[in-house]
Structures are given as structure tokens and as C-alpha cells.
Amino acid sequence: MFDFSVVTEWVDEGLRSWLPEGWVLPVEFFLIGLCLLVAYAIIALVLILYERKVCAAFQCRLGPNRVGPWGVTQSVADMLKMLTKELIKINHVDRFLFNLAPFIVIISSVLAFGCIPFAKGLEIIDFNVGVFFLLAVSSIGIVGVLLAGWSSNNKYSLIGAMRSGAQMISYELSIGLTILTMVVFSGSMQLSTIVESQAEGWFIFRAHVPAVIAFVIYLIAGTAETNRGPFDLPEADSELTAGYHTEYSGMHFGFFYLAEYLNMFVVASVAATLFLGGWMPLHIPGWDAFNAAMDWIPSIFWFIGKVAVLIFVIMWFKWTFPRLRIDQLLRLEWKYLLPINLLNLLLMVVVVVFGLHF
């Protein structure tokens, strides 16, 4: 399988032979930042197009098809248009917090994005507490959402932010507990170690029943965490205009939009990493020819493929289920998902302690 650390070491050696000693590390850091930004922007644009095409397919439409072949450059055109829109100065907002909120939302999503192992040797931050770090940084986003709603001095924004905050912290619990369940099984919090240990078989197969329950709960909670339908009532447009970002215009709004799509990507890739083996190919013990054929597919395609399928499922939720009411939403989390999750954690501990897994 292709190892991306070959490429990074080659770049490192090239830079060392070209540049004086003290310059190498800053230049490498700059290159890492640049690659991260490019990947972030491209993934966001592709996701926006993907969402529109999937939405169109569900409604028997064609979707964007004018800008470029099959409309592939539609989202680029949209972003350029958004860049040339005026940032309107609202009179009665708390200016400092109003401008701070997009920073916090973007910081949280970029930091979470930086922890994801994309392929073999293609990972930026690899803490030994990786999953925990990811959980921590992705919950910073809630602060940004609450700040945006509070500082706007608008009733829609305030109600939208309060709903969003309650929803995100409630479903944060389910995400934390399902991740905890998988950490019990893997015995490590480092994302690269978690992926490596799935070489023999993905966790969802090896840990069977508790892993499948945790996977389903994770997908539901992840959908709610990213404020997507059917849990999109913080921005229910028929009652709250645009929720917490009602007062944001131009690129300020664009940041919330970008962060929403990237958070969906992060949720899907964490699900892929913890349950579906990250960039590990599908291996079935004993089938040597099959395993060799699967190894032949590059790891990055495995990762992107799994994430694309999971994101499709998340979009499928949106076009299948009607929007929940706030009491139904909180009841689902606190009376169903949380108790099931706690029992599932115990089940997983029993499975691990008595060695009932594969």
C-alpha cells in the first residue's frame, strides 16, 4: 500500500539540501498550513456541490448543471459571488463578539479537521489523546454559535442560538459516550493506533453488537451535532428565518456555512475511523487473494469512499424524516439515546473483559 510518509520525507530532504538549517522547519510548517487550507477549501466546495446534487436526486431534479460540465464549478462560482458581497454593519450588535464568532466556529472546525488520519502517513496532529482532543475542539464551536446568536441583538438569532446550544450540548453527550465505547474496545485514544489496530478487521465487525449499536447512535448524534435535518430546528427557516446567523451577511455567513459542511465531514470521518477502519482496506481473515486485491486500492480512496457513503447517509436522513420539535428532540436524547448508551457501554466492557469479540 502506498505510504504518504515517503512523499513528506522526500519534501523534507529536498528542503534540507536547498535551504539553510534554521529555515527548514518554518517552511515546512508553512507548507503544512497551505496544504491544510487547500484541502479544507476543496472539501467544502465539493461537499456543497455533493449536497445539492444529492438533494436534487431525491427530488427528481437535475440540480446545478449550467456552470461548467454537469455544474461542477457551481460552488466555486457561489463562493466567489459571496466574497464580493458587502459585509453589512448592523447598528445595535455587540461588534467585538459579533466579529469574533466566525473565528471561533472556523477555528474549531479546522482544528478538528487537522486531527483526521486521511491515509497512511497523511495526518497532521497525532496526539496520544487524539479522540479526546477531537471531541474537545469540536465542542468549542458551540461557544461560537452561542456568541453569534447573543451578540446579534435579534430575537430570531437569540432563540436560534439557545436551541442550537441546547441541542449541541445534549447530543455531545451521546457522541462522547459512543466514542468512549469504542475507546474501551481499542484500548487507545491515538487515532493512528486505532486505525492500525483495525488491519485484521474493522471494529464494527470485530466488536459486533455493541459496536453496531454505538455506530447507529453515533450517526444520529452526529447529525444532530452538525445541526442538519431532521435536527435542523435551530435554523428552521419557517419560524426562525436563519437561526443564529440571521444577521450575518456576505463572507461572515459564508464561514458558518463552510464550518457546517466541514463539521459534517469531520463527523463522517470520525465515524469512518472509529467503526469502519479509517483508511484500512476491507480484509477478511483467510481470504488471501481477496485481501491482496483490496490492498491494491490506495488507502486515500478507501477513506474518501467511506466518508462519502456516510455523508450520503446523513443527507438521506435529511430528505427522509420530518423536522423534530424541540421537546421531541430533547426527549430522544435524554430518555432514549443516553440510557441505551450507558447500557451499551457496560455491554462493551463485558465483551472486552470476557473476550467475546473476534
Added chain:
Amino acid sequence: MNLALFVVVLLTAIALVAIVLILSNLLAPRSFNKQKGEAYECGIPTRGRSWMQFKVGYYLFAILFLMFDVEAVFLFPWAVTVREVGVMALVNVIFFLVILILGLAYAWKKGALEWK
């Protein structure tokens, strides 16, 4: 090394927002209009401010969240060592979780989980 990379990613995020905002300020047109700065609510002039006291039903859920989230923080170090500790890990965590589930059951019984 990881910490340095963390700082790099953090700076990248800040740079992304700052650069795009500067670019947007350069490219975007500007026009002045007295009504433009008003809050986007109904069309009629806004009455009162939004920074006031109002009933936050979510408050109880935030407190419950705090309780369970702190619990998750305690459980993460335990989760890493379950395999090594073995059966004692199960026995210990059952006590811990039973107390927590009792707390949830109490909140449930008291009606704290109902939306009012």
C-alpha cells in the same frame, strides 16, 4: 512536535478567516442606507432589545449535561486500561455508572427531562 503542529493548525485557521475577510473588504462594494443597519426581524421597527431576561428552559439540560460530561472525562482514562485491568474494571465501573443512572432516574422522576 505535535504541540507545534497544533499551533500551526490554529494559526492556519485564524489566517484563513483574516485573509478571506480582508479580501472580501477589498472586493465588496459599499453603500450607505439608514434602514440597512436595522435588525432583520419583521419589517416593522424592532421593539426593545434582545438582551433581556427571558425564560431559558434549556438551563436544566445544561446542568444535567455538565454532570454527564464530567463523568465522561473521568471515564476516558479508565476506558484505555480496561483490557489490562480485566474484571475489576467492570466491577468498579458498575458502581460508578449505577450512581450516575440513579441521578438520571431522579431527574426523570422529578420531571426535569420534560419540556415545559
